[in-house]
Amino acid sequence: xxxxxxxxxxxxxxxxxxxxxxxxxxxxxxxxxxxxxxxxxxxxxxxxxxxxxxxxxxxxxxxxxxxxxxxxxxxxxxxxxxxxxxxxxxxxxxxxxxxxxxxxxxxxxxxxxx
Amino acid sequence: xxxxxxxxxxxxxxxxxxxxxxxxxxxxxxxxxxxxxxxxxxxxxxxxxxxxxxxxxxxxxxxxxxxxxxxxxxxxxxxxxxxxxxxxxxxxxxxxxxxxxxxxxxxxxxxxxx
Numbered sequence: 496x497x498x499x500x501x502x503x504x505x506x507x508x509x510x511x512x513x514x515x516x517x518x519x520x521x522x523x524x525x526x527x528x529x530x531x532x533x534x535x536x537x538x539x540x541x542x543x544x545x546x547x548x549x550x551x552x553x554x555x556x557x558x559x560x561x562x563x564x565x566x567x568x569x570x571x572x573x574x575x576x577x578x579x580x581x582x583x584x585x586x587x588x589x590x591x592x593x594x595x596x597x598x599x600x601x602x603x604x605x606x607x608x609x
Numbered sequence: 610x611x612x613x614x615x616x617x618x619x620x621x622x623x624x625x626x627x628x629x630x631x632x633x634x635x636x637x638x639x640x641x642x643x644x645x646x647x648x649x650x651x652x653x654x655x656x657x658x659x660x661x662x663x664x665x666x667x668x669x670x671x672x673x674x675x676x677x678x679x680x681x682x683x684x685x686x687x688x689x690x691x692x693x694x695x696x697x698x699x700x701x702x703x704x705x706x707x708x709x710x711x712x713x714x715x716x717x718x719x720x721x722x723x
Contacts, residue, residue, distance in 0.1 A: 531712075598654065
């Protein structure tokens with residue numbers, strides 16, 4: 496069983512605050528790490544896929560970093576806006592013969608107050 | 610709109626019954642994944658198909674089965690339904706079979722077993 500842990504479980508910030516959350520995953524047998532954004536009443540939408548240690552990805556005010564050696568990824572949101580309110584999911588893809596499926600964490604629920 | 614179509618959106622049935630959930634992947638995507646989202650769990654991987662063949666299996670119960678047809682649409686069959694099978698079932702698709710591929714999610718089927 497692969498353990499993908501996300502912290503915190505939930506987070507409340509004020510509009511304009513910058514914030515970050517963590518995804519921890521097994522440091523061995525790494526293949527890929529995904530971040531998804533899941534708004535209420537919608538379906539998860541891909542933000543980033545990272546495959547190399549040290550990868551950094553950016554999309555607007557959202558960025559992510561990856562450390563495969565220690566098994567963690569950070570997602571950063573700069574200047575949070577109410578429309579950033581969503582659950583942020585990470586997913587770990589293992590390598591070797593099992594590099595077909597993604598194991599998701601339970602997510603971090605972000606609420607941005609205006 | 611992700612381009613992934615799931616039907617029906619809602620399904621209410623009784624214990625012991627059998628239901629079929631349907632998914633049409635994005636145009637050009639050959640991989641289809643099924644995930645189950647229940648109250649206390651994250652997205653639980655059930656099964657993946659690639660170009661008509663089963664590629665990876667997760668925590669799928671023996672009462673559940675799936676297939677991918679030549680036109681690449683997929684069906685998830687749930688039989689001898691129990692109360693605990695009530696959940697949101699997502700289908701996702703990707704271009705290729707590997708876990709480094711970005712997933713595109715459908716809007717889900719909410720199954721209620723009464």
